[in-house]
Amino acid sequence: MNNNLFRFKSWLQERELDAFLISNPVHCFYLSGFTGTKCWLLITLAPVPNILITDFRYREQAQEQVQGYEVVIQEESIFQTLSQLFKQYNLKTVGLDQDNITLAVYAKLKEEAPNVNFCSLQDPCGEIRRVKTPDELILLKKAVEIADKAFLHILEYLQPGLTEREIALELEFFMRRLGGSKNAFDTIVASGNRAALPHGVATNKILQTGEFVVMDFGTVYQGYYSDMTRTIILGEPDLRQQEIYQLVLQAQTEVYRNIQPGMRASEADALARRIIEEAGYSENFGHGLGHGVGLEIHEEPRLSPRDETILEPGMIVTVEPGIYIPSWGGVRIEDMVVITSDGCEILTKSPKMLRV
Ligand SMILES: [Mn+2]
Structure with missing residues (x-):
């Protein structure tokens, strides 16, 4: 695991989150190396795998570019896909990027996953990215x-x-x-x-x-x-x-x-x-x-x-x-x-x- 991802996971642990949902494309690229234009990341703690969600257009590209993530191809709405993943991996407390998740997206998430506790937080990538590798x-x-x-x-x-x-x-x-x-x-x-x-x-x-x-x-x-x-x-x-x-x-x-x-x-x-x-x-x-x-x-x-x-x-x-x-x-x-x-x-x- 690269050092940036390691630092991200320590942050998750400190805040007692099960996962953090990343929607900012720059941060998706930073943590996964994936260059597709459709990307959501769920960063989790072991034993749950990190998850990269994209769509059909990027199936092959994601397999080639990305290591250390389970690649999920979104079939229905992104909200249904996320809700299924929250259930499958028993993710109860999920951090959301306060600078990127709109109120409309938040409302949809709440509707599809009413039992998840969402926390609005600043994505720590901004801080991690300051020091270059x-x-x-x-x-x-x-x-x-x-x-x-x-x-x-x-x-x-x-x-x-x-x-x-x-x-x-x-x-x-x-x-x-x-x-x-x-x-x-x-x-x-x-x-x-x-x-x-x-x-x-x-x-x-x-x-x-x-x-x-x-x-x-x-x-x-x-x-x-x-x-x-x-x-x-x-x-x-x-x-x-x-x-x-x-x-x-x-x-x-x-x-x-x-x-x-x-x-x-x-x-x-x-x-x-x-x-x-x-x-x-x-x-x-x-x-x-x-x-x-x-x-x-x-x-x-x-x-x-x-x-x-x-x-x-x-x-x-x-x-x-x-x-x-x-x-x-x-x-x-x-x-x-x-x-x-x-x-x-x-x-x-x-x-x-x-x-x-
Ligand atoms: Mn300048």
Whole structure:
């Protein structure tokens, strides 16, 4: 049994549950490796087997991909199938994922299985997923590497007269060619005044020399996401542009010098925030320093003033300070890093120069 499933079962035991019903597709994949779009998991305690429920379309795929689960093919409604399984294995207290089970699903479950005691709880996968396994780290590094290669490619491709959309498409196509299965999110290419928009998705605006271009993009490799941002200028930056860029870079460097396991996520955020605040730009850094990345583009922990998670080796987070000045422009620089036993390792290798 893999370590993630082991941790899940200890959690079940502590809460005196007979089973937990997982409906979140990301968590189904995380615990079983099954990639079908129809999946429910019942995680149980021995001697009851773990159960994966899917439908006819995925019968063969489930047999191939999944080990350590009894695969059940749903024939009637999912609620009838579940109710039969609750009876068959004498499951009396069953945890439900409070963030995914809707009131309608809950009502149906109660109707089909009136004797089961359902408890609404947070799925512990969110917490277990924060620390990546060595296998996950390999896939995440690959996703990061594809984005890095795309950035080097785009540096050659960039020229005045291109639209933001053309740049985004070139990045996306290049990452797909290198094995990315899809974009990690809508690619951001925000130039000129639009660089002041932290999430300025690419438009038909034409690139000009002397203006900021913020490019924020990533890919998905075998289920794992990457996320990076670089800000550049075609031609000569002016003094203020240089000053803001250096400040953002300094904030990021400050994080790399001081981030450590044992520190709270909010303390990591404060490292960068202090540098930006002291320079008088506290109003212009309105988002958190970063976020966890893994099977989702945004996951726990959040490097924000409100997240008290203790950082641990093996957590993967972005470090992405930014300064946004309305109707002038903005700068963000973002890497993915893994927390190590004595600091962090920067996974994103792309160069950080303003002038291109
Ligand atoms: Mn990000």
